[in-house]
Amino acid sequence: MAPMKDSLASLWATRLRQNQGIRSLMEDLGQVTGHPDEILLGGGNPAHIPEAEEIFAECFLTLAKDPLLNALLGDYQAPIGNDRFRSLAAEYLSSHLDASLTKDNIAFLNGSQNAYSYLLNIHSGKMTDGSFKKILLPIVPEYIGYADQSIEADAFIATKPEVIPTGNHRFRYGLNKNDFDLSEVGCVALSRPTNPTGNVLSLTDLDWIESKTKKRSLPLLIDLAYGNPFPNLIGEEEPVTYRDGRTLSFSFSKIGLPGVRLGIIVSNPETIQTLSSYAAVGNLAVGNLGVYMMEILFRKDILPLLSKNVLRPFYDKKRELAISIFESTFQKLGVEYEIHDPMGGFFLWIRFPNLSISNHKLYHLCKDKRLFIVSGHYFFPGLNSDFSHTQDCIRLTYCRKEEELARGAHILAEIVATHQMKSK
Numbered sequence: 001m002a003p004m005k006d007s008l009a010s011l012w013a014t015r016l017r018q019n020q021g022i023r024s025l026m027e028d029l030g031q032v033t034g035h036p037d038e039i040l041l042g043g044g045n046p047a048h049i050p051e052a053e054e055i056f057a058e059c060f061l062t063l064a065k066d067p068l069l070n071a072l073l074g075d076y077q078a079p080i081g082n083d084r085f086r087s088l089a090a091e092y093l094s095s096h097l098d099a100s101l102t103k104d105n106i107a108f109l110n111g112s113q114n115a116y117s118y119l120l121n122i123h124s125g126k127m128t129d130g131s132f133k134k135i136l137l138p139i140v141p142e143y144i145g146y147a148d149q150s151i152e153a154d155a156f157i158a159t160k161p162e163v164i165p166t167g168n169h170r171f172r173y174g175l176n177k178n179d180f181d182l183s184e185v186g187c188v189a190l191s192r193p194t195n196p197t198g199n200v201l202s203l204t205d206l207d208w209i210e211s212k213t214k215k216r217s218l219p220l221l222i223d224l225a226y227g228n229p230f231p232n233l234i235g236e237e238e239p240v241t242y243r244d245g246r247t248l249s250f251s252f253s254k255i256g257l258p259g260v261r262l263g264i265i266v267s268n269p270e271t272i273q274t275l276s277s278y279a280a281v282g283n284l285a286v287g288n289l290g291v292y293m294m295e296i297l298f299r300k301d302i303l304p305l306l307s308k309n310v311l312r313p314f315y316d317k318k319r320e321l322a323i324s325i326f327e328s329t330f331q332k333l334g335v336e337y338e339i340h341d342p343m344g345g346f347f348l349w350i351r352f353p354n355l356s357i358s359n360h361k362l363y364h365l366c367k368d369k370r371l372f373i374v375s376g377h378y379f380f381p382g383l384n385s386d387f388s389h390t391q392d393c394i395r396l397t398y399c400r401k402e403e404e405l406a407r408g409a410h411i412l413a414e415i416v417a418t419h420q421m422k423s424k
């Protein structure tokens with residue numbers, strides 16, 4: 001029998017079928033077998049923290065007994081949420097973002113990932129005046145999940161960041177102000193804290209970027225999945241507020257509820273209306289569970305205290321532990337390494353400057369030993385110049401148990417140690 005011919009696919013589908021970082025990372029999570037040797041330092045799952053899980057379970061039980069349970073299970077919301085939930089979120093977030101929001105500034109989506117797949121396409125691609133506008137990522141590496149969200153190819157631009165040495169085995173990426181060019185740009189997007197590096201852009205840098213975007217009336221998208229007011233993993237930096245010209249996104253995932261899939265967007269009414277159209281077409285409606293849980297958590301004002309008393313101390317302690325485990329193992333096995341200053345979030349971004357193989361190859365060698373990490377090459381969408389960090393960095397999460405971190409550090413260090421170039 002003649003082999004089946006590949007069916008004709010759209011350019012978008014063809015691009016999506018190529019191996020994407022976010023798909024590979026999420027599929028790795030889905031392929032976990034529970035084998036005791038598996039070490040899961042790859043994906044973005046938050047840690048299971050009993051004090052937080054107890055609060056969420058209580059919410060769940062309250063909802064299960066609520067006379068509105070039938071509505072939760074049996075009715076659609078409006079595409080971006082019913083007005084009463086949007087008004088509640090507007091009032092609640094106003095006090096945390098130093099703003100006067102109304103429901104017209106609020107949209108709920110099925111996760112902030114879902115929101116970005118619309119937002120990035122609202123602000124990039126072919127415009128009504130015939131021009132083609134791109135998404136500027138002011139500092140790469142930047143969140144792996146943005147990379148394939150634009151329907152148009154080549155929609156991202158980025159320049160090489162400044163690399164600032166900050167101490168022994170430490171560095172930080174800084175904003176490259178010299179090559180900051182908005183002439184082809186439709187929006188600027190950044191995560192704060194940044195996934196993957198843990199960078200937390202200073203408000204001074206944010207203001208500098210905004211002084212440029214405002215001149216051209218360009219939206220500034222700030223992704224606060226790990227930011228303020230919850231889970232508020234922003235280290236010593238100041239919180240972000242809402243202002244006209246900004247689109248802020250919040251997520252319930254990193255407080256410990258990734259399975260609930262709730263993302264909240266705060267923006268101007270026009271963008272919110274456009275999101276409503278997208279949401280109706282793409283989802284019909286936001287899911288009910290997240291917004292019902294939000295109602296309880298916001299009314300009781302639980303999240304700021306949960307962040308301050310439980311989440312931040314937990315992740316601070318984990319970070320210190322992970323750094324000490326990885327550094328001592330690297331030093332014991334003679335691995336040359338540099339770690340990005342872990343200012344926020346819950347990842348470590350590690351550079352192996354003498355690596356003789358690519359980071360992608362390193363990922364596969366680790367996976368062969370059941371250690372899951374993420375190769376850093378995925379995190380540079382739009383960067384078209386040579387930059388060694390695209391080939392010699394990895395991301396790993398420190399949300400796991402001490403024993404698992406220690407086994408992971410050992411396997412990683414052994415592999416890197418056997419694939420290092422001779423020191424100059």
Ligand SMILES: Cc1ncc(COP(=O)(O)O)c(C=O)c1O
Pocket residue numbers: 044110111112113114143145191194195223225226250251252253258261262263
């Ligand atoms: C920076 C950042 N933004 C957005 C998301 C998407 O999160 P969710 O769709 O679960 O809200 C993630 C998830 O890892 C993330 O790391």
